[in-house]
Amino acid sequence: MTVLSALKPALTPFLRFVHNEAFAGVLLVCVALLAFAWANSPWAESYFALRSTYFKLSLGSAEFKLSLEHWANDGLMAVFFLLVGLEIKRELIIVELASRRRATLAVAAAAGGMLVPAGLYALLNGGGAGASGWGVPMATDIAFALGVLALLGPRVPLGLKVFLTALAIVDDLGAVLVIAAFYTSGLQLGFVALAALTWGAALFLGWRGAFSLKVYAVLGALLWFFVLESGLHATLAGVMLALAVPIRKPDPAGYLAPLNAVPQTGSGEEEDARLRDLEDLLERAQSPLHRLEHAIHPFVTYAVLPAFALMNAGVALGGGLGTVSLGILLGLLLGKPLGVVGGAWLAVRLGLAALPQRVHWGHMAGAGLLAGIGFTMSLFVTNLAFEGSALLTQAKLGVLLASLIAAVLGAGVLLVVGKGRDTPEDPWEAAS
Template sequence: MAQQMSSLTPGGSGAPVVLPPDPSPFAQFVRSQSFAGLLLFLAAALAFVLANSPLSGAYEALRHLHLGVTLGGRGLDLSLEHWVNDGLMAVFFLLVGLEIKRELLIGELANPRRAALAVAGALGGMAVPALLYAALNGSGPGLHGWGIPMATDIAFSLGILALLGSRVPVGLKVFLTALAIVDDLGAVIVIALFYTSELNFTAMLGAALTWGALLLLGRRGVRRLGVYAALGVVLWLFVLGSGLHATIAGVLLALAVPLRRAAPLAVSLSGAAVPDADNERLGIHLQRAEAALERAQSPLHRLEHALHPYVTYAILPLFAFMNAGVAVGGATLGTVTLGVVAGLVLGKPLGVLGGAWLAVRAGLAALPEGVNWSLLAGAGMLAGIGFTVSLFVANLAFTDATLLTEAKLGVLIGTLCSAALGVAWLLLRTRRAP
């Protein structure tokens, strides 16, 4: 097809239009969810190997290397690990917030019946793992980690699902995406309500005023992303000093970025709009079309598209590298580890299936086209891939090094088991599919 297209001439002129070649299979793979999941896995594996090798001292020194920033006589001095967890992860949660807002307004979650299925599955997939974890940890010191097995990692779970290709119906991929987005919203609420330190009300007031200014700009339809970025940094500094976790600033900023387009898209590349021209003139028209497409996009879409590659290929792998380095020498599989593994491997599929079944039974939702309960069970298993957000909550839940190691070990074991079980189950259930 590309060869046929490359021989076309604009308006019947003799000059051929040279179109770019189709991307190579490797280039397509690099841009896919599968590559994003693989990159995340490789970063985590590298951290784990380093933490359990003779280079463990150098790895720990890197994580705790302090970097300071001074502005106007005041500054921040944080370790590299904290810059990633408190700073770069705020950008990750900004992207999560943009995805949540888009899905609620114009995406899958805007359809009541589709939203009901995803919301019910996500609620069940958060409640059952938390209850299983709490049952195994009783009233001991590990109870505070009940939020760890509630999360689903979007990049990792969708990357694993993408490996199955066309064997899996599109409806199942859409359901898992919507489920993971609702799950992230639940994780944000849990972090804000249950994993905060003592509150500084002066800083909270500053954050509230800054957020109010951002909301006003969004209501007025301000489209310059630089304005939102500048005020977003101010908001992050206030939230960082308020006692709320700094990543909440990312979600608050996302809610302020407008989704409305500036003007309808009106571009024509046929008839009188594009006269007979050579390649140079055609290039000018294509540039104009590209500029028109850019103007037609909402600030939310532009920001989401701009952030996605940086979050996927830089921030999440960096986070995995900084947090997945668990030294297993002398580590024990305590109740915290068992609780996290049970929550992710057993609680997630049971909760997702149970919540979805109740929603369908009540007439609030219906299964997507081509999806049956067996396939939904496979999606529930893949939802047990907690990884990024689970490790993030573990850092917030425990200051005790032993409990934190147990929790991270549980996240790694639970994630690997959920991925393996989910892939095996879906391969088994789809092996006769055409």
């Protein structure tokens, strides 16, 4: 028996933990705490020097130069938004949001969870120097929120996890639209035209059934550059590319023939070859959207989001809380649960939707608080709203503090309300 096989029973629970959303949330928390501690330590100067270090790419005489902070925010986060776009497309077409009931409850809750926080923020900051930050408390960090639910385990009914996932997907779509419509600088029409042509080519190839991910990788890189230079935020290129990637599966006739050519029985080498063909078959039987989503999900979880947290969570204390911080706190901690629960209640009251099985309004209140964990998306919008402003640090502090409090309060409420009654398995059927 090898050492690895002897340790396998002990390692298995940890490996399962690593692959779920709980680990993604914990990893983000650890990196954020590291950045925050570093920015307020005697070595703070090295932290801010790292963020402002420039890294360049050269292609012949052309040179492309951005700081590490901008590479994380404009480059790596484009891959994050690509994953968000793929999830939105998948959810809308085949999964949680495919039925009218699921979509109505999630859309109503998400709409309330975006409008109420923005309105509360505007009450404190409308017309002032921080007025542009109204979009900051509108967002939900899906990794953190689902991570908290995962840590609570069976105390939380499955229907609530499905609802919160659908809510976060709709919330992400709203955030993308807000960024595109309200946080865009002056447009360079030439690059806008190039971006449109590139996106059109990707959409056409997706419609025609181009299943090679290499094609979309090349077009995605070009689209990112053109969108960056156009004045639109570069991360929108990720969502645009996701909309072009086909979700339909390839014709099985194209990949079954090589498998059928392998003998059913034979030597060990022939059987190994057949197993390899089976693995390749399973890979090619998936749609390009699913293959791309599975390919980039680990990269986003273990590289993109931690890098973003490291570059953005390092907030040096000093100025204290102001109206911008208070507006974000009010929006995320009060506006989010009021908006989410209020929107869902209205949809149920009007008969347009029903709560999932085993989920009651106490659970919904806990989910509304967890939706106040803004972190990644809120910090991202903060950078857009207050770039170059003295209010940037104050806004980031508000996001970090509100996200921490929302996580604690949401988990506490869900622990108190408990799991709920045992009912049939379908989490989306209303209780009789």
